[in-house]
């Protein structure tokens with residue numbers, strides 16, 4: 285734990301040095317009655333208004349999206365994180381997260397909604413002046429004002445520093461003139477306010493809130509996309525667009541800080557949308573395998589179907605647990621600021637970016653999980669799933685870009701590894717000799733845990749200790765060149781990402797208060813562990829080879845593998861049990877509202 289600007293914060297790698305039994309993550313099961321009530325509103329809205337209009341939404345029926353946003357606002361679904369003094373609920377990020385976890389199955393609506401309530405509003409909520417908040421937030425809460433977040437340019441996608449859009453101050457210093465073009469902007473075809481990243485005087489990255497109707501702002505024709513066809517996703521161009529000086533967000537030169545902060549919350553919300561969309565498509569697949577017959581039996585009776593269902597349930601459990609844990613951290617840091625009366629933008633930035641690693645892990649995992657769920661669900665439908673307009677076909681197309689936007693998964697993996705290298709691992713270098721000695725002697729004491737989870741806890745803690753040793757070893761050996769060795773960075777990210785997913789899943793199962801529910805959660809968490817240990821082992825092996833050679837390599841490999849040992853798991857029985865639970869409950873069995881009860 286570090287202290288920065290008076291805020292106590294975890295580092296992304298801290299979970300490696302403390303036992304999973306000591307963690308107290310935010311989990312779905314901790315949702316308060318108020319949060320559940322609002323989440324139920326979102327669920328009902330999905331079933332009553334969105335699902336029946338899927339076809340009209342996905343073909344971008346004129347006027348429909350705006351109308352749906354207004355209807356969503358009537359159920360208070362646009363304003364969870366907008367402060368009460370600006371017409372919002374001021375209910376906080378956890379409540380917003382639970383809404384994201386309901387609306388994912390409404391693909392294009394979800395993307396529009398998550399930009400409206402997230403990236404399109406966050407720069408103003410967290411960093412805008414009181415005047416900007418008063419101008420835009422009340423309308424955003426009611427859906428009268430729609431927002432967009434415009435950063436990407438033709439030559440500045442992953443490389444945000446290549447931004448060329450310019451902002452030039454007018455001689456009377458009352459306006460800025462914006463010139464440039466943005467590409468692939470969600471909500472651009474609907475938006476009333478555009479949060480645009482530009483460079484002041486050619487060097488200072490700065491966000492401006494620009495009225496979409498201002499002279500000089502043009503919206504180009506809709507992009508023809510593979511999926512998400514209802515998202516009003518367009519290029520924008522700015523030709524001497526005049527923006528009042530007061531519409532600058534925070535200060536000139538703070539644009540990158542704003543983008544980094546907004547993306548932390550944006551990535552967590554996207555990850556939850558991915559977990560939610562996965563639950564939606566899995567429910568369809570489960571309905572199908574329960575009813576479709578082949579060789580005289582239902583598909584659900586086949587072992588390979590059960591294996592797929594178990595894999596997908598475990599993936600969703602991990603994605604959801606990781607993203608909610610990240611939300612809990614952000615919420616905790618922001619609440620600490622509030623309690624300490626800290627209202628400085630710089631403090632808020634510090635608190636938000638402290639969770640960069642957790643948000644990137646959630647984004648990568650969530651988007652990869654939903655792509656697997658879409659792909660394997662389509663497989664369970666056979667040829668039917670490949671027919672245009674089928675829910676599995678739509679999910680396959682609509683969920684694909686989740687791995688591209690809000691930072692591609694390659695960029696997010698690099699973010700995770702570089703932040704560990706620069707911020708988190710160097711202060712831990714002094715642990716290396718003690719770790720080496722522990723590994724050589726096989727020294728390890730298992731933390732206390734309930735019987736259902738004790739093997740998994742012991743197994744995880746051993747792998748964490750060994751992984752921690754390998755990370756420190758590779759980083760200390762290759763520190764000078766590592767920044768440029770992307771494959772190594774990728775493996776570092778994978779070790780941390782999959783271990784964090786196991787840790788978050790076990791921590792969630794350990795935090796279940798109702799003892800009758802512990803075995804059910806243990807089932808998912810233990811299967812996550814078995815499933816994600818494989819990529820961790822692969823990555824550890826690759827890292828050992830690039831850090832060491834000769835006898836040193838052979839000794840380290842045998843010490844690491846002896847220390848980690850084998851993780852005993854009756855995997856086939858786990859697959860049968862987990863799939864049986866999903867089949868019995870008609871969908872993802874750990875949801876806030878079970879599919880069966882919503883039909």
Ligand SMILES: Cc1cc2nc3c(=O)[nH]c(=O)nc-3n(C[C@H](O)[C@H](O)[C@H](O)COP(=O)(O)OP(=O)(O)OC[C@H]3O[C@@H](n4cnc5c(N)ncnc54)[C@H](O)[C@@H]3O)c2cc1C
Nearest residue numbers: 433434435436441442468469470685688689690692694695
């Ligand atoms: C559906 C959709 C909605 C979007 N909505 C918005 C929006 O609302 N606002 C907005 O501003 N943008 C939006 N975008 C743009 C999106 O953020 C960018 O597409 C994304 O950041 C990637 O940039 P790029 O497409 O230019 O790809 P590039 O940056 O050209 O990358 C191409 C490939 O190269 C890889 N790559 C790039 N750099 C590196 C590197 N240094 N090391 C290793 N690999 C690298 C990438 O991972 C990727 O696989 C949207 C995109 C899509 C598809």
